[in-house]
Amino acid sequence: MSIVFQKTKGLTDAVTHYCPGCTHGIVHRLVGEALEELGIIGDAIGVAPVGCSVMAYNYFSCDMVQAPHGRAPAVATGLKRSLPDNIVFTYQGDGDLAAIGTAETVHAATRGENITVIFINNAIYGMTGGQMAPTTLPGQVTQTTPYGRDVNYSGYPVRVCEMVSTLDGVALAQRVAVNNVKNVMAAKAAIKKAFEMQINKKGFSIIEVLSTCSTNWGMTPVAAMKWLEENMIPYYPLGVYKDKTKEAE
Amino acid sequence: MSKVLMKGNEAIAEAAIRAGCLHFFGYPITPQTEVAAYFSKKLPKLGGTFLQAESEVAAINMVLGAASAGVRAMTSSSSPGISLKTEGISYIIGSDLPCLIINVQRGGPGLGGIQPSQSDYWQATKAPGHGDGHLLVYAPDRVQEIIEYIFTAFDKAEEYRMPAMLLLDGTLGQMMEPVSFDDIPTPVRHEKPWATNGHKNAREHNIINSLFLKPEELEIKNFERFERYAKVCENEQRYEEYMTDDAEIIIVAIGIAARVSKSAIDDARAAGIKVGLLRPITVFPFPTKAFDKIKNDPKVKSVLTVELNMGQMTDDVKLALECKKPVELLKHTGGIVPTPKEVFAKLCELNGGIKK
Numbered sequence: 323m324s325i326v327f328q329k330t331k332g333l334t335d336a337v338t339h340y341c342p343g344c345t346h347g348i349v350h351r352l353v354g355e356a357l358e359e360l361g362i363i364g365d366a367i368g369v370a371p372v373g374c375s376v377m378a379y380n381y382f383s384c385d386m387v388q389a390p391h392g393r394a395p396a397v398a399t400g401l402k403r404s405l406p407d408n409i410v411f412t413y414q415g416d417g418d419l420a421a422i423g424t425a426e427t428v429h430a431a432t433r434g435e436n437i438t439v440i441f442i443n444n445a446i447y448g449m450t451g452g453q454m455a456p457t458t459l460p461g462q463v464t465q466t467t468p469y470g471r472d473v474n475y476s477g478y479p480v481r482v483c484e485m486v487s488t489l490d491g492v493a494l495a496q497r498v499a500v501n502n503v504k505n506v507m508a509a510k511a512a513i514k515k516a517f518e519m520q521i522n523k524k525g526f527s528i529i530e531v532l533s534t535c536s537t538n539w540g541m542t543p544v545a546a547m548k549w550l551e552e553n554m555i556p557y558y559p560l561g562v563y564k565d566k567t568k569e570a571e
Numbered sequence: 572m573s574k575v576l577m578k579g580n581e582a583i584a585e586a587a588i589r590a591g592c593l594h595f596f597g598y599p600i601t602p603q604t605e606v607a608a609y610f611s612k613k614l615p616k617l618g619g620t621f622l623q624a625e626s627e628v629a630a631i632n633m634v635l636g637a638a639s640a641g642v643r644a645m646t647s648s649s650s651p652g653i654s655l656k657t658e659g660i661s662y663i664i665g666s667d668l669p670c671l672i673i674n675v676q677r678g679g680p681g682l683g684g685i686q687p688s689q690s691d692y693w694q695a696t697k698a699p700g701h702g703d704g705h706l707l708v709y710a711p712d713r714v715q716e717i718i719e720y721i722f723t724a725f726d727k728a729e730e731y732r733m734p735a736m737l738l739l740d741g742t743l744g745q746m747m748e749p750v751s752f753d754d755i756p757t758p759v760r761h762e763k764p765w766a767t768n769g770h771k772n773a774r775e776h777n778i779i780n781s782l783f784l785k786p787e788e789l790e791i792k793n794f795e796r797f798e799r800y801a802k803v804c805e806n807e808q809r810y811e812e813y814m815t816d817d818a819e820i821i822i823v824a825i826g827i828a829a830r831v832s833k834s835a836i837d838d839a840r841a842a843g844i845k846v847g848l849l850r851p852i853t854v855f856p857f858p859t860k861a862f863d864k865i866k867n868d869p870k871v872k873s874v875l876t877v878e879l880n881m882g883q884m885t886d887d888v889k890l891a892l893e894c895k896k897p898v899e900l901l902k903h904t905g906g907i908v909p910t911p912k913e914v915f916a917k918l919c920e921l922n923g924g925i926k927k
Contacts, residue, residue, distance in 0.1 A: 334776070364772040369636075370780075379778045385767035387639045388780040390662045393632035396624070400636020400644065401767070403620040404594055408769045426632070429625035 330354035332363055336380045343536040343543025346374060346442065348500045349509070350381055353413065353440055356514040357384060360521065366409040367401050369394040371418040374448040374535075378413050392423020395430035398437045409520055411438040417447045420456040420480045427486070434491030434525035438516045441482060444533040445554060452538030456480045459557055464538070479557065483530050487563035493525035495564040499532035499555060501547045508560075524566055532558055574749040579714045579739065580605035582750055583647065583673055584613070586721035591758040592643040592671065593619025596633035598626060598652060601685045602741040603675035606647040627652040631659030631672075638668040639779045641766030643725055647673035649741070650691050651682060660734060661700025665781025667765075667796070669728035671721070672706070672736045675744035676879075678906040686906025687741035689826060692883035695738045696855045703793050705800050707735040707807065708855040710825040714748040720852070722756050727807060729761035731799050738854060740879055742827040742908060800856075809852035810861045814840065818847030819870055820921050823888050824877040825851055827908055832877050835914035842915075844922045845870075854884070862891035873921050874898045877914055879907075 332354025340346045357363045366384035370376055372391035379386035389397040394412035402410040419427050419441050430437065446464055447453040453466040457479045461470040471479075487495040494516055498509035509531055516527035532554050534546035541549060562568075577585070583606050587595070595610040607623065614621040620637070624630035630646045637644035648656060653674045663670060676691050678684040699706045707727050709720040717737065724735035767777045783789035814836060815821060824832045829850040839846045849865065851858045865871050874896050876885045882900045889898050901917050903909050919925055 365769045367640075367767050367769060376782060379780055383776055385770055385777045386779070387636065387767050388666075388778070388782055389635070390632060390658055393628065393635075393659070396629040396632035397636035397639070399622070399629075400594075400596065400633035400638070401640050402636075403622060403633070404637040404640035404642045404644070405768055425625050426629050429629065 330358045332357040332383055333381055334383045338381055339377060340374070341537040343534065343546060345444070345500045345533040348506060349440065349442060349531050349533065350378070352506070352510045352513050353411070354382065355510065356517050359514065360517055362409045362517065362521070365407070366411065367405070369398045369401070369410070369412040371412065371414040373415040373418050375413055375415060375442065376449070392418050392421070393426055394418065394423065395426040395435065395437070395439065399430055399435050402435060402437050409438070409517060411440060411517070413440045414442065415448070416441070416443045416445065416455045416457040420482050428489070431486045431526045431528070432489040432491045434493070436520055436523055436525055438520050439526070439528040440513065441528055441530045442533045443482070443530050443558065444535040446535050446538045448535045448538055459553055481558060483528065483563040486528060491526050492528070492564050493519050493566040494527035496562045497530040497532065497558060497560050499550060499560055501532070501534070501550045505560070519567065530558070532560070572751050572753050574751050576747050577714060577750050578605055578745060578747050579717055579743045580675065580745070581609045582714045582717050583721060583737070584609035585752070586718040586755070587645055587671070588613055588617065589752065589755055590643065590722045590725050592645050592725060593617055594637045594642050594644040595620065595646070596622045596624050596630040596637070596644070597646050598624050598630050598648065600649045600652045602677060603647050603649050603673065603744050605744070606673060627655035628658065631656040631663070634670050635659055635663050635666070635668060638663065638670040639666070639767045641763040641768050645671035645673065647675070649675045649677050650679050650688065653691060653694065657700040660706070661702055661704060662781050663734045664700060664704035664706070665702060666779050667732040668734065668779065669725070669732055670734045671724050671728060672734060673739065674736060675739045675741055677741050678904065684906040685741070687827060687908055688879050688904065688906060689740050689828065690880035690883065690904060691738065692854065692880060695736055696857070696887070699736070704796065705733065705855050707731065707733060707803065708738050708853065709735065709809070710738045710852060710854050711743070712826050712829045712850060714743070714746065715750045717743065718750060718752065718755065722758060726759040729759070731803055733799065740826045804856040807853060808856050808858040808860050810858035811850040811852060812861065813848040813850065815847030815849060817870065818845050819872045820844065820846040820875060820918060821865055821871055822846065822848045822875045822877055822914070823851070823884070824848065825854060825884065828877040828879055831909055831911050832914055834911035835918060838911060838915045839918045842919070842925045844918055844925065846918055857887045857891060859891045862888070866892045866895040871896055875901060875917060875921060877901045877909060880904055
């Protein structure tokens with residue numbers, strides 16, 4: 323019998339700690355597959371964040387560094403500047419990347435740091451039990467917005483791809499989602515493209531992945547997918563916000 | 572021997588380059604900006620990295636990344652900036668990474684001032700970040716010695732897999748002295764099989780991490796780290812003794828306070844006062860071995876600490892002496908450096924006047 327599908331070599335055999343229905347597993351697989359298909363597992367160094375995916379260092383089969391909360395782009399900068407021929411990526415959640423680590427994100431982007439950022443936007447702090455994230459939607463109920471996010475009080479969500487796409491150092495900024503097969507395929511293509519752009523030394527690439535947190539959203543996994551589609555995608559439109567390869571044409 | 576006139580801050584950068592450190596990440600802060608300026612001129616031409624980070628926080632995390640990659644990496648700052656770096660320093664300690672951190676101290680707390688100080692002694696030696704952990708801390712007192720200990724710091728940081736710090740005061744960063752690079756050692760190269768530099772499918776994947784969720788696992792990590800610290804305390808104490816053989820009064824001072832004290836000792840000796848200097852060069856590990864002699868020496872009547880802070884090192888001196896000798900403190904803070912005359916006056920007081 324021929325093998326028609328197998329787990330990517332980009333992931334280890336470790337059993338993940340993610341909740342049932344969590345989309346981290348999907349995105350991990352996509353990153354692992356991209357690394358494997360590009361033949362860069364042995365060259366890659368991943369930087370894990372603080373948050374739900376902190377233990378990503380156990381799951382990706384490449385070398386891994388675990389960074390302080392929000393500092394992954396700075397740690398990745400140190401790695402990449404020391405090892406310019408290796409492939410360096412960060413894997414960060416919304417609190418890590420767009421709240422405590424905003425400065426590190428924006429400045430790595432504007433420096434055109436030749437790294438790849440995989441940004442998981444699930445509109446909530448998962449690890450700490452469901453607090454308001456910088457990307458929590460207006461009206462969204464969380465542990466720290468029990469009456470719904472009041473934008474007059476807590477301010478507005480951050481649209482990261484739109485924000486960083488104004489920076490000259492950014493080579494690729496694209497928002498994808500993993501709520502259905504079609505979008506998962508598109509997300510895979512975007513992640514692979516981001517790594518290819520790093521291989522071709524184009525500069526900073528960021529793929530924002532709209533994701534679900536059924537546990538802290540208080541929904542079944544299926545309902546969470548539907549919520550993402552009906553609420554997150556309208557607020558965070560999918561698409562390519564910046565693509566230097568297109569500009570060059 | 573060829574000599575050049577160099578500022579302490581410039582000598583830091585030149586010595587680091589010669590010690591094989593081609594990766595510097597920093598953020599501007601007085602009084603150490605010449606460190607970054609010097610690196611920014613030299614490193615690009617040597618194929619290295621000089622990067623002015625967006626913050627002290629980012630700079631220390633870039634050092635974390637570069638150290639993970641296995642290269643010699645460093646950052647430099649001054650007191651308020653070091654406070655910002657403490658998060659990263661704690662992670663570097665928890666990840667067992669070697670690197671070098673320079674603190675050219677200025678007065679605090681808060682924004683404080685920009686004049687020389689030694690008021691980060693406690694921070695450097697007791698609490699460089701959250702959690703149980705230490706830095707190797709060197710406190711040279713002259714520009715030539717800065718050069719020497721840059722080499723030692725990188726070497727020992729890699730040997731013990733822990734970050735090292737040069738704890739300087741603003742005077743040492745800013746003062747110019749003739750220095751020589753003729754006798755510098757060949758940098759010691761340590762193997763780094765733990766580095767995350769891409770496994771090339773030829774080894775298991777390396778993980779650099781400070782998270783250990785199982786209490787038993789975290790405790791073992793901390794116990795193991797403190798076994799290394801015990802070796803550091805046993806093997807790495809460095810100090811200088813100046814005219815201590817027949818001394819009845821011993822001054823204990825570091826950095827510029829030691830330089831000032833040496834001048835005062837020369838004057839006091841001329842006046843017939845038997846005084847000497849014990850100058851810690853390492854402040855973690857604190858050179859307790861040097862105090863073992865003093866504490867049981869009947870000749871020694873008293874010990875005087877001279878500090879540019881409210882007496883932070885005096886605690887360590889009292890502990891090392893096991894309270895067997897009276898300890899007096901001559902202190903200045905806020906950026907004031909004591910004068911030799913002032914120290915001389917204190918020595919006369921301790922001596923019960925000058926007996927000719």
